[in-house]
Amino acid sequence: MLLAAPMFxxxxxxxxxxxxLAERPGAVVxxxxxxxxxxxxxxxxxxxxxxxxxxxxxxxxxxxxxxxLVIGAGTPxxxxxxxxxxxLAAAAASLGTPLVRTEATIGGNVVSALPxxxxxxxxxxxxxxxxxxxxxxxxxxxFDGFVTAPGRTGLAAGELLTAIRLPRxxxxxxxxxxxxxxxxxxxxxxxxxxxxxxxxxLAFGNAGPTPLRSDDVDAVGTALLDGQATPADLRAAVxxxxxxxxxxxxxxxxxxxxxxxxxxxxxxxxxxxxGLGS
Amino acid sequence: xxGPDESVTFGLTVDGVAHEVTARWSxxxxxxxxxxxxxxxxxxxxxxxxxxxxxxxxDLGDGAHVLCSCLVPAxxxxxxxxxxxxxxxxxxxxxxxxxxxxxxxxAVQCGICTAGFVTAATELLEQNTDPSRAEIEAALYGNLCxxxxxxxxxxxxxxxxxxxxxxxx
Numbered sequence: 001m002l003l004a005a006p007m008f009x010x011x012x013x014x015x016x017x018x019x020x021l022a023e024r025p026g027a028v029v030x031x032x033x034x035x036x037x038x039x040x041x042x043x044x045x046x047x048x049x050x051x052x053x054x055x056x057x058x059x060x061x062x063x064x065x066x067x068x069l070v071i072g073a074g075t076p077x078x079x080x081x082x083x084x085x086x087x088l089a090a091a092a093a094s095l096g097t098p099l100v101r102t103e104a105t106i107g108g109n110v111v112s113a114l115p116x117x118x119x120x121x122x123x124x125x126x127x128x129x130x131x132x133x134x135x136x137x138x139x140x141x142x143f144d145g146f147v148t149a150p151g152r153t154g155l156a157a158g159e160l161l162t163a164i165r166l167p168r169x170x171x172x173x174x175x176x177x178x179x180x181x182x183x184x185x186x187x188x189x190x191x192x193x194x195x196x197x198x199x200x201x202l203a204f205g206n207a208g209p210t211p212l213r214s215d216d217v218d219a220v221g222t223a224l225l226d227g228q229a230t231p232a233d234l235r236a237a238v239x240x241x242x243x244x245x246x247x248x249x250x251x252x253x254x255x256x257x258x259x260x261x262x263x264x265x266x267x268x269x270x271x272x273x274x275g276l277g278s
Numbered sequence: 279x280x281g282p283d284e285s286v287t288f289g290l291t292v293d294g295v296a297h298e299v300t301a302r303w304s305x306x307x308x309x310x311x312x313x314x315x316x317x318x319x320x321x322x323x324x325x326x327x328x329x330x331x332x333x334x335x336x337d338l339g340d341g342a343h344v345l346c347s348c349l350v351p352a353x354x355x356x357x358x359x360x361x362x363x364x365x366x367x368x369x370x371x372x373x374x375x376x377x378x379x380x381x382x383x384x385a386v387q388c389g390i391c392t393a394g395f396v397t398a399a400t401e402l403l404e405q406n407t408d409p410s411r412a413e414i415e416a417a418l419y420g421n422l423c424x425x426x427x428x429x430x431x432x433x434x435x436x437x438x439x440x441x442x443x444x445x446x447x
Contacts, residue, residue: 002356003286003353003356005285005286005287005303005353006283006284007283007284007286007303008286008303008351008353010353010354010356030347030351030354033349033350033351033354034327034349036350036351037304037306037325037326037327037350037351038325038326038349039347040304041325042326047304049303050303050304050351050353052351052353052354053352054338054350054354055338055339055354057339057340060340078369096420097325097327097328097419097420098344098398098416098420099327099331099344099345099346099398099418099421100327100346100349100420101331101419102344102345103346104347106343107370145283177293183419184328184420197388237392244316267301
């Protein structure tokens with residue numbers, strides 16, 4: 001432990017982090033701080049101290065383990081802009097600014113769990129799984145279903161997200177988002193695709209209270225890829241599947257329309273790629 | 279106010295000077311630099327990572343890089359080294375080539391963004407001696423200026439890069 005105060009802990013290993021958290025049940029786990037610090041400034045979050053993961057080196061880095069890319073939860077977003085998964089790389093490159101990307105982590109993006117978070121559609125389309133570590137061991141759960149409501153997840157008390165496992169694939173992957181301007185913008189809506197062996201898997205951000213995908217949408221997306229459905233068919237399938245929020249940024253109707261446009265755009269790109277791999 | 283349970287004490291080296299800091303657990307590195315240590319190079323702009331006025335170069339154990347000091351919980355930097363704009367140029371006040379270029383090109387107006395821009399531009403030129411205009415714009419994407427319209431700032435970085443290349447030729 002580099003530093004231990006009643007309301008602040010700076011562990012160097014995951015075990016030290018779990019112990020520090022157990023001793024400080026009201027503390028917030030903070031990694032890069034890019035979300036938590038503004039939240040505290042604006043009083044949108046309450047915390048009784050910090051357990052910082054910023055100096056836990058074992059949580060940083062990307063490695064290959066069999067069929068999976070294993071991404072440490074503390075890996076900064078900047079390190080993912082060149083990730084082998086083109087969807088994840090595109091989502092990472094469009095997050096914040098260079099100065100934010102060096103500190104923001106993939107783990108923070110997942111656990112903060114807001115519907116517009118950049119990396120979430122790419123992880124959902126890619127079929128990611130999460131490694132959750134507690135004092136009793138590690139459990140691996142699908143990312144699909146992990147987010148239960150905006151800002152809420154299946155992470156149990158005393159548990160840490162330690163790694164994200166993203167299946168490697170030889171197919172096409174991409175991510176797109178739209179916002180109200182072209183610089184430093186939060187996604188009004190976003191979408192990601194993984195297309196391999198002629199099968200499309202789409203996922204959407206800000207299309208509902210949690211990251212969203214649908215078997216119906218994927219069936220129509222796959223048919224469009226194969227020339228058996230039209231763009232209008234896919235837009236209709238997306239419109240039927242999503243439940244987007246209505247807020248001062250955009251209406252639900254706008255979001256429903258834009259999500260259909262993004263879905264068609266991604267499947268068109270996958271078609272052009274022709275299964276050559278991105 | 280900071281009660282004893284809310285405070286955290288740690289060491290921090292800023293611009294080569296070692297300090298012992300006692301701060302509230304949630305205080306940002308920017309607040310500690312400016313309000314506790316009197317280091318006023320980094321500026322408070324947006325305080326949430328958009329504007330880059332608070333940019334410093336810090337090594338938190340994973341290699342020195344430029345970051346927004348407003349987003350870093352200060353105690354996270356325990357035992358670490360931080361370089362502000364005061365570490366760019368000489369202690370006697372002699373300006374660096376990047377700072378000279380900002381002056382020569384008229385890239386400074388109100389000045390609140392300047393320390394952040396100089397910090398980010400200096401980092402860019404350490405990594406890329408001949409950046410294209412697009413590379414300069416990408417590297418400065420996290421720094422906002424509301425006076426210059428950016429044209430003079432990009433020109434200053436181009437001038438600094440050219441000056442540095444000519445000096446080392």
